[in-house]
Amino acid sequence: MEHEKLKAAFLQGGGREAAELFNDLIRGSVREAFWHMMAQEVDALCGPRYRPDRTSEYRRAGSESGSVYFGGDKEEIRRPRVRHHDDGEAPLETYRAASSQTGLFERIVGLIGEGMSQRGVARSTKGAISKSAVSRMWEDKSREQLALLRERPLDQAKWLAVMIDGVFIGTKGCVVIAIGIDESGRKQVLDFEPGDSESQETVNRLINRLKKRGVDPAKGSRLLVLRDGSKAIAGAVSRCWPQALQQACLVHVERNIADRLRRRDRSESQRLFKCLRQAEGRQAGEEAFEDLQEFLAERNAAAALALRDRREEILCVHRLGIPATLNLTFLSTNVIENVIRNWREHTNNIKRWNVKNDMIERWTASGLLWAEGGFRRIRHYEDLPKLREALERSLADATSATGSSLRSEPSAPIESASEIPS
16 A cells, blocks of 8 residues: 555655655564564563473563664654563663664764764654754763874875964964875875964974974985964974975965055056966075065055065975975965865854863864864875975085075184183
8 A cells, every 4th residue: 555655645746755765664663673673572582472492581562663674764663561570571682782872872963973963863863863962972972082182103105395283272272273285195194283372382282292292304305384474383393393495375474465555556566476376496585576576665655565575485386396286275375274164164163162071172073083084185195206305405404504594604713822811
């Protein structure tokens, strides 16, 4: 009869009605199959219904209402009961497995990972699980993800660049995040460090932990660190990775300059910054910088001075002489900015952060791993060997320059005893 109703619904084009009938049919089939499984288990313990096993220690004890979980929803059923002669009621293994909430775990943490609130998850399961149980499940899963992110090895990849940036959490804290790019062009969340603010101490703790885990320039090479205008990040990098090259995000620089200019001058400033971002090599970069500097000097002396003071960190990548195809990735912090935006979507439903426990660490780890799931290799990753060669050559040049300056410094003459005045 059900098959005839389903067939009629399909033929009449009622897609929604047909889907509902189909789901009801499946649920009815599952209920029937589950009842037969419990009946078989009861027969195995007590013997056939009208021919009980007189030697068995179990006997039938009627039935009662129960509940099982199917497709993430709670289903009410009738379940048979069995009693032991000495130990009272004996639970059926079939019913125990079907009434367990273990199968809901992955579905629940997946919904929370996609941004659904814990209260919303509880409603979506139609009473299959309470909000407190959802919270406990998510806490276990997020703590597991925190351990995964913090304990996975980082010394097996050859890191060429690290992006560091901070994100503020409400009004009570900040999290500094590090993203790595290896020589194959793959991106990975390296680690993060919570703190009261984006201070140098917070960044120091993050970088020192990265060094212990294996993110350290290989012998004969150096790291390229991409950051915004944060002095705290710059100071921590200089202290912990003294050989690293630091590139300022040109997007942040352009925004800061635009705030100092009149509206009618901003379009030309944008054009000159675009020329700077597209310039390839040291000479082209220097020329584009000089054009921008000259333009700003005539419009706003403070903007021109601010640009001149940051010349080294603005032209860092250009002076490496790498192909302009890599400028898109290594002249801005867009990669880590996108990660932070995705992380905010992941934690958008949190209204109050508890800084007394590990809530910030757990949610940050789960959000970053969720964002990492969408990572792809950077554009034009085939040109990364040229970046590696440029970093190695840059370190060799810096080492030789330092050595030659030390060797060329004249030593002070030693006065003889006869030349010392009495």
